Amino acid sequence: RIPEGVIERLPLYLGVLIQLRSGGESTASSARLGELTDINPAQIRRDLTHFGSFGKRGVGYDIATLVERIQRILGADHVHRLALVGAGHLGSAIADYNGLRQHGFLVTAVFDNDPAKQGTHIGDLVIQDVSELEDTVTAQGIEIGVIAVPPHAAQDAADRLSATGIRIILNYTPVIVRVPPQVTLHNTDPVHELLHTLYYLSKTEGV
Amino acid sequence: RIPEGVIERLPLYLGVLIQLRSGGESTASSARLGELTDINPAQIRRDLTHFGSFGKRGVGYDIATLVERIQRILGADHVHRLALVGAGHLGSAIADYNGLRQHGFLVTAVFDNDPAKQGTHIGDLVIQDVSELEDTVTAQGIEIGVIAVPPHAAQDAADRLSATGIRIILNYTPVIVRVPPQVTLHNTDPVHELLHTLYYLSKTEGV
Ligand SMILES: NC(=O)c1ccc[n+]([C@@H]2O[C@H](COP(=O)([O-])OP(=O)(O)OC[C@H]3O[C@@H](n4cnc5c(N)ncnc54)[C@H](O)[C@@H]3O)[C@@H](O)[C@H]2O)c1
Ligand SMILES: NC(=O)c1ccc[n+]([C@@H]2O[C@H](COP(=O)([O-])OP(=O)(O)OC[C@H]3O[C@@H](n4cnc5c(N)ncnc54)[C@H](O)[C@@H]3O)[C@@H](O)[C@H]2O)c1
Known part of the structure; x- marks a missing residue:
């Protein structure tokens, strides 16, 4: 190996x-x-x-x-489907993100709890209500969930995604969410690295 | 130490x-x-x-x-100012991002090369033309640059930010940008971790 x-x-x-x-x-x-x-x-x-x-x-x-x-x-030679929860500013950017698409990661379903957004489009995807998450994840064989909701809703989104049997969650919120042991959680929060760099620059340069 | x-x-x-x-x-x-x-x-x-x-x-x-x-x-007990380049979907989410604010990282200037956006507001910040980047970074003592432009414009944004004397750049685009040796570059691209997790899950679960 x-x-x-x-x-x-x-x-x-x-x-x-x-x-x-x-x-x-x-x-x-x-x-x-x-x-x-x-x-x-x-x-x-x-x-x-x-x-x-x-x-x-x-x-x-x-x-x-x-x-x-x-x-x-x-395993990037075949498509991996993503379910995106949260169709706000960040969600719109992620749905369209070429950095994911070029490696075969495709957002194939978008969910939001705002009734004014449900039924409208992001690109060619129709925004669904979160209540349809479980059925859609099963029907499409979605492997990865992405959380792009406000911080207060992050844990709820994580719970709903975990309940669908999804195995990987990408959390964009700054909140530390808890997931069951069979789920692999990735946090994309850039702050940790920033704090680390600032510390070193302040030691050497007095930033 | x-x-x-x-x-x-x-x-x-x-x-x-x-x-x-x-x-x-x-x-x-x-x-x-x-x-x-x-x-x-x-x-x-x-x-x-x-x-x-x-x-x-x-x-x-x-x-x-x-x-x-x-x-x-x-060094997170005092404010660090950020210059944001790109006022699109992702830029709007970053300008408002509490994950940065709670650690004292404040976006204090936003730039975009789209004339239709210049002069309009994101929150209480006025979107400026990129030509004003250098003057603003110096005038406000901005320490960190954030790149949220389309992939084709990433290197140009990195060059302009580096030219201002800024020491830390946070790159949200999927493009690998080159920066001079005195600049610390952070890429937030979540794809590396996703590919790594998929590999391990495929070995154990046949995902
Ligand atoms: N990691 C990063 O680098 C980064 C950068 C910017 C923003 N963020 C974070 O991303 C998240 C989204 O930011 P934004 O600017 O797009 O916010 P936004 O308010 O524009 O969008 C949030 C969306 O989530 C929806 N929503 C709210 N509660 C929901 C729920 N329970 N279920 C489903 N949908 C729900 C809202 O209707 C809205 O459409 C925030 O948590 C923010 O802190 C992270
Ligand atoms: N790291 C991540 O997790 C992640 C997630 C989603 C999107 N992205 C990336 O973020 C970037 C922005 O995505 P988006 O959805 O906000 O795009 P967008 O098209 O909505 O916004 C881009 C903005 O940049 C401006 N712009 C273009 N060229 C410019 C230049 N030379 N100088 C200044 N401004 C310029 C445009 O006018 C526009 O307002 C893209 O590169 C995308 O690939 C990263």
């Missing part, structure tokens, strides 16, 4: 490779990949041998082959 | 303590903090002694004191 550390780094390689591909490049050296990911090129070469990818001396790696291989390993 | 590992964990403790405080609690045990942060309670007790905080047996830690101490250590 592929070691844990390598799996951690594969999404970084994938992001960079997709960006190089959309820039029209067809090969990439480990040095170039190292520049864009801030990972040591020797580490990259070691990582890629784990799944039989060998660059040609002087030419580098074939980008299309690498993208295809990494996507297959990570 | 406080060890690096402890500094990494302090923002987690702070988030939980602020949430407990807003729930009306005044003390918290290391066991309770451990539940909410998924960190071992013995590790929490060790961490908190680094800055002279000792809980009382059977009572726990005083939440107000801990919050105040951690905020002072991290």
